[in-house]
Amino acid sequence: MKQIIDARGKLISAKRACAVMAVCAMAATAVPAQPTFTKFEAPGAGTAAGEGTYPSCIDAGGTIAGNDVDASGVYHGFVRAASGTITTFDAPGAGTAQYQGTVAASINTMGTIAGYYIDAGNVYHGFVRTASGTVTTFEVPGAGTAGYQGTVAASINRAGTIAGFYHDASDVQHGFVRAAGGTITTFDAPGTGTGSGAGTLAFSINTAGTIAGYYADASNVYHGFVRAASGTITAFDAPVAGTAQQQGTVAVSLNAAGAIAGYYLDASYVYHGFVRAASGTITTFDAPGAGTAEYLGTFVSSINGDGAIAGYYIDASHVSHSFVRAASGTITGFASNSYASSINGKGDVTGYISGPHDVYHGFLLTR
Numbered sequence: 001m002k003q004i005i006d007a008r009g010k011l012i013s014a015k016r017a018c019a020v021m022a023v024c025a026m027a028a029t030a031v032p033a034q035p036t037f038t039k040f041e042a043p044g045a046g047t048a049a050g051e052g053t054y055p056s057c058i059d060a061g062g063t064i065a066g067n068d069v070d071a072s073g074v075y076h077g078f079v080r081a082a083s084g085t086i087t088t089f090d091a092p093g094a095g096t097a098q099y100q101g102t103v104a105a106s107i108n109t110m111g112t113i114a115g116y117y118i119d120a121g122n123v124y125h126g127f128v129r130t131a132s133g134t135v136t137t138f139e140v141p142g143a144g145t146a147g148y149q150g151t152v153a154a155s156i157n158r159a160g161t162i163a164g165f166y167h168d169a170s171d172v173q174h175g176f177v178r179a180a181g182g183t184i185t186t187f188d189a190p191g192t193g194t195g196s197g198a199g200t201l202a203f204s205i206n207t208a209g210t211i212a213g214y215y216a217d218a219s220n221v222y223h224g225f226v227r228a229a230s231g232t233i234t235a236f237d238a239p240v241a242g243t244a245q246q247q248g249t250v251a252v253s254l255n256a257a258g259a260i261a262g263y264y265l266d267a268s269y270v271y272h273g274f275v276r277a278a279s280g281t282i283t284t285f286d287a288p289g290a291g292t293a294e295y296l297g298t299f300v301s302s303i304n305g306d307g308a309i310a311g312y313y314i315d316a317s318h319v320s321h322s323f324v325r326a327a328s329g330t331i332t333g334f335a336s337n338s339y340a341s342s343i344n345g346k347g348d349v350t351g352y353i354s355g356p357h358d359v360y361h362g363f364l365l366t367r
Contacts, residue, residue, distance in 0.1 A: 034367075035334075035365050035366060035367050036365070036366045037334070037335065037363060037364075037365050038363065038364045038365075038366070039353065039361045039362065039363050040053065040080065040084070040086070040361070040362045040363070040364065041053050041068075041361060041362065042066075042067075042068035042076070042078040042080075042086050042088055042362065043078075043086060043088055044068060044070050044076060044088060045068035045069065045070065046068075046069055046070045046071040046072075046073075046359075047071070047357075047359050048071065048357070048359065049357055049358040049359065050069065050073075050358060050360075051068075051069045051070065051071065051073070051359060051360070052068065052069060052352070052355075052359045052360030052361055053066070053068045053078075053352060053360060053361055053362040054066050054067055054068065054069070054352045054360060054362070055080070055341055055342070055350040055351060055352060055362045055363070055364075056103075056104060056105050056106070056341055056342065057104075057105065057106050057107050057341070057342045057350070058107075058342045058343070058344045058348055058349070058350040058364075059107050059108065059109055059111070059344060060109055060344050060345040060346070061082055061109070062082035062344070062346070062348060062364075062366075063079060063080065063081055063082055063107060063111060064079070064080040064107075064350050064362070064364065065077070065078070065079050065080075065104040065105075065106070065107040065113050065115075066078055066080075066104055066341075066350075066352075066362065067101070067102060067103045067104055067115075068088070069360075072096075072097075072098060073097075073098030073099060074095075074096055074097065074098065074100060074101040075094075075099075075100065075101030075102055075103050075118070076088050076089070076090055076101055076102055077089045077090065077091070077102040077103065077104040077113070077115060077129070078104065079104065079107070079111075079113060080362070087133075089102065089129065089133065089135065090102045090117075091115075091117035091125070091127040091129075091135050091137060092135060092137060093117065093119050093125065093137060094117040094118065094119065095117075095118055095119045095120040095121075095122070096120070097120065099118065099122070100117075100118045100119065100120065100122065101117065101118060102115065102116075102117045102127075103115050103116055103117065103118075104129070105152075105153060105154050105155070106153075106154065106155045106156045107156070108156045108157055108158050108160070109158050110131060110158065110160070111130075111131030112128060112129065112130055112131060112156060112160055113128070113129040113156070114126070114127070114128050114129075114153040114154070114155065114156035114162045114164075115127055115129075115153055116150075116151065116152045116153050116164075117137070121145075121146075121147060122147035122148055123144075123145055123146065123147060123148075123149060123150040124143075124148070124149070124150030124151055124152050124166075124167070125137050125138070125139060125150055125151055126138045126139065126140070126151040126152065126153035126162070126164060126178070127153065128153070128156070128160070128162065138151065138153075138178065138182065138184070139151050140164075140166040140174075140176045140178075140184055140186060141184065141186070142166070142168055142174070142186065143166040143167065143168065144166075144167050144168050144169040144170075144171070145169070146169065148167065148171075149166075149167040149168070149169065149171065150166060150167060151164065151166045151176075152164050152165055152166065152167075153178070154201075154202060154203050154204070155202075155203060155204045155205045156205070157205045157206060157207050157209070158207050159180055159207070159209075160179075160180030161177060161178065161179055161180060161205060161209055162177070162178040162205070163175070163176070163177050163178075163202040163203070163204065163205035163211045163213075164176055164178075164202055165199070165200065165201040165202050165213070166186075167199075170196060171196040171197055172193075172194055172195070172196065172197075172198060172199045173197075173198070173199025173200060173201055173216075174186050174187070174188055174199055174200055175187045175188065175189070175200040175201065175202035175211070175213060175227070176202065177202070177205070177209075177211060185231075187200065187227065187231065187233070188200045188215070189213075189215040189223070189225045189227075189233050189235060190233060190235065191215065191217050191223065191235060192215040192216070192217065193215075193216055193217045193218035193219070193220065194218070195218065197216070197220065198215075198216040198217065198218065198220060199215065199216060200213065200214075200215040200225070201213050201214055201215065202227070203251065203252050203253070204251075204252065204253045204254040204260075205254070206254050206255060206256050206258070207256050208229055208256070208258075209228075209229030210226060210227065210228055210229060210254060210258060211226070211227040211254070212224070212225070212226050212227075212251045212252075212253070212254035212260045212262075213225055213227075213251055213252075214248075214249060214250045214251050214262070215235070219244075219245060220245045220246055221242075221243055221244065221245065221246075221247060221248045222241075222246070222247065222248030222249055222250050222264075222265070223235050223236070223237055223248055223249055224236045224237065224238070224249040224250065224251035224260065224262060224276070225251065226251070226254070226258075226260060226276075236249065236251075236276060236280065236282070237249045237264075238262075238264040238272070238274045238276075238282055238284055239282060239284060240264075240266055240267075240284075241264040241265065241266065242264075242265050242266045242267040242268075242269070243267070244267065246265070246269075247264075247265040247266065247267065247269065248264060248265060249262065249264045249274070250262050250263055250264065250265075251276070252300060252301065252302075253300070253301065253302045253303045253309075254303070255303050255304060255305050255307070256305050257278055257305065257307075258277075258278030259275060259276065259277055259278060259303060259307055260275070260276040260303070261273070261274070261275045261276075261300045261302070261303035261309050262274055262276075262300050263297075263298060263299055263300045263311075264284075268293075268294060269294045269295055270291075270292055270293065270294065270295075270296060270297045271290075271295070271296065271297030271298055271299055271314075272284055272285070272286055272297055272298055273285045273286065273287070273298040273299070273300045273309070273311060273325070274300070275303065275307070275309060283329075285298070285325065285329065285331070286298050286313075287311070287312075287313035287321075287323045287325075287331050287333060288331060288333065289313060289315050289321065289333065290313035290314065290315065291313075291314055291315050291316040291317075291318070292316070293316065295314075296314045296315070296316065296318070297313065297314065298311065298313045298323075299311050299312050299313065299314070301339075301340055301341050301342060301343075301351075302340075302341065302342040302343045303343070304343045304344060304345055304347070305345050306327055306345070306347075307327035308324060308325065308326055308327055308343055308347055309324070309325040309343070310322070310323070310324050310325075310340040310341070310342060310343035310349045310351070311323060311325075311340055312338065312339045312340050312351070313333070319336055319337060320336070320337060320338060320339055321333045321334070321335065321336050321337075321338065322334050322335050322338040322339065322340035322349070322351055322365075323340065324340070324343065324347070324349060324365075334365065335353055335363065335365075337353055337354040337355075338351055338352065338353035338354070338363065339351050339352055339353070340365075346366075346367060347367040348364065348365060348366050348367055349364070349365040350362065350363065350364050350365075351363055
């Protein structure tokens with residue numbers, strides 16, 4: 001399966017879109033009632049179908065990072081302060097044609113952003129942006145240099161360590177971890193396939209340097225993994241995860257306690273959420289109202305320090321709805337036509353919502 005990233009932070013395959021949002025390092029949380037829902041737009045965001053504002057991540061203080069899509073279909077990074085002020089930016093070398101540009105994927109508690117940009121040749125490159133606005137670009141050794149190959153930075157922790165993945169010249173994917181000083185270590189989960197589109201994808205790194213993600217085996221079946229800071233990798237599968245091509249377990253978010261959240265595809269290609277405790281115990285769940293047909297169901301985006309999870313579900317009418325799952329297991333849905341992408345330590349949630357004419361708007365749900 002060939003996978004690329006679009007402006008919403010999603011992995012796109014020839015058969016379906018897998019919603020995998022990059023996530024942030026989180027702190028402990030409380031989840032009070034009486035939420036407030038606020039929509040916002042990044043300056044310069046387009047107003048036609050598919051254009052608009054796409055938040056990816058929210059930090060403990062309420063700062064949001066993401067990207068917008070302008071009227072020409074070009075991506076630009078943005079950071080929204082807790083006060084509501086939005087600053088846009090572009091990585092040096094970012095392309096200026098449709099489906100090119102800058103995507104901010106993750107922000108840490110220091111205000112440092114990690115992400116990637118797509119150049120004029122449709123090659124991916126990693127970047128890190130300090131809170132003051134300085135952008136440093138980087139490449140993983142061995143990353144391919146053809147279209148839809150290259151380096152994707154997915155997550156950054158408080159220490160400035162970045163986790164992500166790269167596509168090599170054979171379109172095989174490999175995980176990497178980049179220290180704050182710039183040293184890059186690459187890795188593959190045991191059992192990873194070596195054919196085109198297979199490989200290891202790292203999506204989340206916590207304060208201890210533990211990494212979570214998933215890999216595709218030789219049959220393109222997905223398996224979750226957790227990599228300790230020492231380099232030891234443990235694979236896992238959600239109960240009743242499917243075992244056919246493009247089925248299996250996808251881990252997308254990891255908190256400081258080592259709990260992992262994600263989703264799995266069953267034998268009927270229906271999506272279900274899961275949370276894996278640091279001990280290895282896996283609990284599966286479905287959002288109330290989630291559809292039960294092929295490519296419908298429950299999608300998980302983010303877990304915070306207290307174990308609260310944000311994500312969205314797609315119902316039987318193919319309408320998306322955001323949800324929050326408390327650590328106790330209680331699930332609360334909100335906002336039709338929305339996609340929750342990240343939850344912070346206060347229980348605040350960000351994501352994007354579709355408006356008239358399929359224009360997307362950022363949202364912030366505060367607790």
